[in-house]
Amino acid sequence: MIYREFGKTGFKCSVIGMGTYYDPLWILGAKVFGLKKGEKEHVDAVKAGLDAGINLIDTAELYGTEKLVSQSIAERKRDDLFIATKVFFNHLKYDSVIKSCNRSLRNLGTSYIDLYQIHFPSKRVDIRETMKAMEKLVDEGKIRHIGISNFNLQKTKDAQSAMKKYEIASTQMPYNLSRRDFEKNLLPYCRENRIAVLPYYPLGHGKLISQSNWPPELLNHIFEKYGIKSTAQMALNWLITKSDLIFPIPRASSRNHVLDNAAAADWVMDEDDMRKLESAFPL
Template sequence: MIYREFGNTSFKTSTIGMGTYYDMRWIFKTYLGIYSGKDQKIDAYRAGIDNGINLIDTAELYRTEKLVGTAIKSYKRDELFIATKVFPTHLSPKSLEKALNRSLKNLDTDYIDLYQIHFPNPAVDLKKTMRTMEKMIDTGKMRHIGVSNFTLNLLKRAQGILSKYEITSIQINYNVFHRNSQKAMIDYCNKNHIAVMAYFPLGHGKVTQPQFNKYFDHVRKTIGDVPNANIALAYLISRNQNVFPIPRASNRAHVLQNAKNSDILLNLNS
């Protein structure tokens, strides 16, 4: 397992994390009290932790915070880096504080390592949101500020508002099929020590489709019989030391496969 400092923190996380978004069908069913495959998902998180993955990303939208909270109970909290996200309708100061407290309760933890704005909301004053985030760090309930789905200009604006702390990370759609369009964002984050959390790192599973095997076969000649998915993840962490892919942790087998092949680095110059 490869570990790297996460953005401007001193915390070293596994380069490959675990994402906990499943789909809208899962989310809708949870409101009916149906948590399909709940035990399987919790087992997957524990399998990841047991094999060195210490970066876990969730969100109040995903309805998986309680599952993560259950999974991490038997582990040392200070050895895990738990990230969650606040829904865009909860960005006003009072709503933001309530949302943070709900997430803390769901995760059954005293603090959240990385609290992220899931999507920007132009109807809410960004200045008030960012200043409230700084105040919440001072309470000890959260340690770092992150954003998700922000444009580069909005990221710069959010960073400019902060006076006491800095933005630690941004989540973007980043994978082998969707990489060149993110160059400006990646370059800016590298210069400013902002970690990039890559969601959909497998392109919605696109890399696993047989028609793409030929694009990965030349890599297998040097690293052995490794699945397309793991080559795609290795590409992201080899291309940039500031990128942390968070593939979905859906079952133990997939998580163990990711952990097993997490130390592969590709020679992208060859």
């Protein structure tokens, strides 16, 4: 596993993380009926990732998986892990942010959250009110860094301008080889400001897993050159090679998938092959 600094936080994260969003039906079942289908398999998957050297885990109050993460990390050294969660857009008033954070801390079974993210921007709550609460949480030691998710460039700038003491540590957006609009303006801004990037849907909602969606000659070339057999590894390796600020968070659905994803950090794609992949999936 490769580790590098997460933006400007000083913490060395594994370049491959683990996401714990499963699907809307899973969320509905967990939150409304208390049913968590495949929970044991998901916990086993996260534990397998930790054993493989992954130390970055992403969750959210919306997902209903914070307690699942708590189970997965119970026997691990907390300071070795980088745990990220999110506050939903209907909890962005000052008092609601504080309450949501305290609830997430209880669910995660931890005394602090490494990265607390605003899941979606709000049309009703002034970002300055939300950031005031976020900075208060940093001051109290309940969170260590502040992130955003699903913010466009202007809203990202607004979020940073609303902060008085700290900086935006990260942003989370859909980004993968087949969906590269993120590169037009947000990626350059992140590079300029050393903001870490957590691409979700790094495998294109499964599109980049199917070999039928890849040019056969290119697929065979990459497989033979690097000795791999996984399209997921190709897609993830392209992301982590693209920038040292990028930390994809593919879903931790099963042990085998997580171990395959982790192996994407065992090799380095050269610049010529990076260009070939980008030509196959142009902007």
